[in-house]
Amino acid sequence: MTVSSPLPAARMSGRGLIETLEIDTRMLAMIGALAAIWVVFDVITGGLFLTPRNLWNLAVQTSSVAAMATGMVLVIVARHIDLSVGSLLGLTGMVMAVLQSRFFGIDGDLGWVLSVLAGFVLAGAIGGIQGWWIAYRGVPAFIVTLAGLLIYRGLAWWMTSGQTVAPLNPNFELIGGGLDGSLGAFWSWALGVAAILALCARAVFARRRRHAYGFPVRPLWAEAAVLAAQIVPVVAFVMVMNAYPQPRTNVPMGIPVPVLIVIAVMLVMTFVATRTRFGRYVFAIGGNPEAAELSGINVRRITVWIFVVMGLLVAVGAAIATARLKAGLNATGELDELRVIAAAVIGGTSLAGGVGTIFGAVLGALTMQSLQSGMVLLGLPSPMQNVVIGLVLVLAVWLDQSYRRRRL
Amino acid sequence: MTALAAGTAEGRRADQTPLVEMRNIAIHFGGVRAVDDVSIDLMPGEVVALLGHNGAGKSTLIKILSGAYRADMGEIYVNGEKAEIRSTRDAKRYGIETIYQTLALAENIDAAGNLFLGRELMTGWGTLDDQRMAAETRKVMQRLNPNFRNLKTPVRSLSGGQRQSVAIARAIYFNARILIMDEPTAALGPAETRMVAELIQQLKAEGIGIFLISHDIHDVYDLADRCAVMKNGKLVGVVRTREVSKDDILGMIILGKNPITGTVVY
Ligand SMILES: Nc1ncnc2c1ncn2[C@@H]1O[C@H](COP(=O)(O)OP(=O)(O)OP(=O)(O)O)[C@@H](O)[C@H]1O
Numbered sequence: 001m002t003v004s005s006p007l008p009a010a011r012m013s014g015r016g017l018i019e020t021l022e023i024d025t026r027m028l029a030m031i032g033a034l035a036a037i038w039v040v041f042d043v044i045t046g047g048l049f050l051t052p053r054n055l056w057n058l059a060v061q062t063s064s065v066a067a068m069a070t071g072m073v074l075v076i077v078a079r080h081i082d083l084s085v086g087s088l089l090g091l092t093g094m095v096m097a098v099l100q101s102r103f104f105g106i107d108g109d110l111g112w113v114l115s116v117l118a119g120f121v122l123a124g125a126i127g128g129i130q131g132w133w134i135a136y137r138g139v140p141a142f143i144v145t146l147a148g149l150l151i152y153r154g155l156a157w158w159m160t161s162g163q164t165v166a167p168l169n170p171n172f173e174l175i176g177g178g179l180d181g182s183l184g185a186f187w188s189w190a191l192g193v194a195a196i197l198a199l200c201a202r203a204v205f206a207r208r209r210r211h212a213y214g215f216p217v218r219p220l221w222a223e224a225a226v227l228a229a230q231i232v233p234v235v236a237f238v239m240v241m242n243a244y245p246q247p248r249t250n251v252p253m254g255i256p257v258p259v260l261i262v263i264a265v266m267l268v269m270t271f272v273a274t275r276t277r278f279g280r281y282v283f284a285i286g287g288n289p290e291a292a293e294l295s296g297i298n299v300r301r302i303t304v305w306i307f308v309v310m311g312l313l314v315a316v317g318a319a320i321a322t323a324r325l326k327a328g329l330n331a332t333g334e335l336d337e338l339r340v341i342a343a344a345v346i347g348g349t350s351l352a353g354g355v356g357t358i359f360g361a362v363l364g365a366l367t368m369q370s371l372q373s374g375m376v377l378l379g380l381p382s383p384m385q386n387v388v389i390g391l392v393l394v395l396a397v398w399l400d401q402s403y404r405r406r407r408l
Numbered sequence: 409m410t411a412l413a414a415g416t417a418e419g420r421r422a423d424q425t426p427l428v429e430m431r432n433i434a435i436h437f438g439g440v441r442a443v444d445d446v447s448i449d450l451m452p453g454e455v456v457a458l459l460g461h462n463g464a465g466k467s468t469l470i471k472i473l474s475g476a477y478r479a480d481m482g483e484i485y486v487n488g489e490k491a492e493i494r495s496t497r498d499a500k501r502y503g504i505e506t507i508y509q510t511l512a513l514a515e516n517i518d519a520a521g522n523l524f525l526g527r528e529l530m531t532g533w534g535t536l537d538d539q540r541m542a543a544e545t546r547k548v549m550q551r552l553n554p555n556f557r558n559l560k561t562p563v564r565s566l567s568g569g570q571r572q573s574v575a576i577a578r579a580i581y582f583n584a585r586i587l588i589m590d591e592p593t594a595a596l597g598p599a600e601t602r603m604v605a606e607l608i609q610q611l612k613a614e615g616i617g618i619f620l621i622s623h624d625i626h627d628v629y630d631l632a633d634r635c636a637v638m639k640n641g642k643l644v645g646v647v648r649t650r651e652v653s654k655d656d657i658l659g660m661i662i663l664g665k666n667p668i669t670g671t672v673v674y
């Protein structure tokens with residue numbers, strides 16, 4: 001049997017435009033919602049929201065939760081949950097702080113690098129142990145990680161009897177952003193240009209592959225439109241980050257280090273979720289665990305690895321959060337488990353399993369932080385902010401469910 | 409045991425080694441003896457129908473062969489040699505492919521992803537080669553269901569028949585030597601059912617052995633060389649299809665009565 005000739009390009013009729021562009025309408029709706037939130041806050045705060053300064057801060061504040069949310073996507077897609085991420089962040093951050101300030105010393109870079117590495121090993125190992133209890137001992141993830149929530153917070157306190165650990169290495173603190181923790185204008189632009197080149201290369205490469213196997217390709221104009229829709233936000237992002245000047249020196253800040261880390265995490269996790277066997281198996285397990293097992297997938301081993309990845313991403317979050325606070329605090333990351341789960345769910349991850357995207361979760365984290373930041377600008381007391389966030393969570397999931405039901 | 413001995417002796421050409429032989433297989437779930445001392449074999453190029461009422465133990469028996477369950481008792485021989493089948497991967501190594509009654513598809517993944525699940529094609533960089541998998545899927549689907557176009561939509565949004573085609577495609581793509589089809593046409597329309605019947609003839613001609621499971625004799629009477637009938641986990645008997653009437657086989661299914669030996673399974 002030979003490969004048939006390329007099918008005719010998609011017809012242009014009715015929903016033709018959206019189909020030709022192959023746009024994910026759900027993602028589009030999310031971006032629209034985020035844009036609406038930004039505009040509304042900007043109007044009611046009288047132009048305080050859409051300023052480079054606020055957006056720069058917004059990006060930094062989102063980082064830690066966004067990094068962890070990318071891992072929570074895999075956890076939830078595989079029909080599990082992780083309630084321990086906030087506490088594990090507290091413990092891991094505390095370990096990083098204690099190691100560099102009391103053991104390795106805060107002078108020189110070796111100390112903080114080792115402390116961060118130790119944090120990764122610890123969080124990854126703890127994730128693996130949780131995964132083992134879930135996969136090989138059959139204790140539900142809800143229970144295992146609920147126990148973890150109590151245990152790790154307790155251990156974080158126990159390490160210093162609740163004392164705050166400071167100061168930390170100044171270079172470590174760059175991970176959290178702060179006044180010096182940005183790339184500056186030149187490197188921000190360099191990165192932006194690199195991103196644009198990568199996007200173009202990807203488009204060309206994907207088109208060639210499709211063509212090689214005789215699958216329909218988008219018309220060139222559509223390809224260009226999609227590419228432009230990716231490039232414009234990159235340019236806008238770099239411009240906004242560069243438009244925020246350092247308060248005293250007036251030098252442009254540029255892309256903050258924690259945001260850079262999150263972008264890297266997002267790229268790596270998207271690759272893992274969509275281009276590797278591991279990612280494919282995670283989704284298969286979420287879609288039909290029995291089918292996954294019958295296909296010869298080692299469901300238990302994959303489950304352990306999912307929680308190892310989650311642990312490593314908690315370490316990323318811990319480094320960012322601790323560096324941003326410039327101190328190890330026993331309470332760091334309190335309630336983060338809920339923010340992370342909410343970010344993933346608002347970003348379209350289905351609690352029924354099998355469905356979710358990394359980019360969606362990052363957008364979800366940004367949406368939540370935007371709400372929070374807007375309410376701070378409005379002077380809403382923080383307990384009332386929680387009321388709003390709670391309502392938004394229910395609303396978002398309800399909208400998502402009705403969207404899916406109508407579509408499928 | 410007598411019923412089984414008669415069935416095998418008459419059913420098999422003595423000069424050949426069976427492709428598969430399952431001997432004295434038993435498995436229980438809690439108190440339920442789902443399969444109770446069943447022996448059955450399959451020759452190259454032969455179609456053996458496995459019949460019986462709902463709950464007779466047909467699916468359970470073949471899941472032992474496909475590696476989904478481990479038997480409590482009994483042995484499996486492939487080409488005359490004892491086979492250790494501990495997992496579905498082991499079974500696939502012996503060339504045993506299965507179309508499960510439940511289809512065993514991941515609903516959220518597209519046809520190509522399901523077809524290659526557990527055996528993905530990779531690019532030179534060690535990443536999933538989705539385009540090549542889709543192209544291969546298109547090829548194999550052409551043999552089964554030429555109207556199949558939805559290569560890239562999640563299986564969830566396919567029709568029952570299309571999903572069944574995906575499950576069948578998955579079983580035949582990897583050059584099975586032993587094919588297990590658990591009610592493969594349950595969701596298919598008449599045209600697709602005919603295509604599956606043709607496919608079975610074609611695979612048979614290639615020397616592939618097929619276990620064809622059904623609870624309806626009319627579905628399989630024209631295709632099967634032998635019919636094995638189960639009732640309440642036990643084997644009623646194995647008969648050559650052309651040596652008995654449909655009514656004889658119905659009697660086996662309903663009454664558990666072996667038309668040759670006269671023994672009855674309750
Ligand atoms: N995983 C399981 N756990 C417990 N009991 C099971 C399991 N699988 C099958 N059984 C029981 O074993 C018996 C045989 O079931 P099986 O699915 O093999 O029947 P079947 O002949 O395939 O029926 P059908 O025609 O409905 O598909 C039934 O009584 C069923 O309840």
Ligand SMILES: [Mg+2]
Pocket residue numbers: 466467468509590
């Ligand atoms: Mg069955």
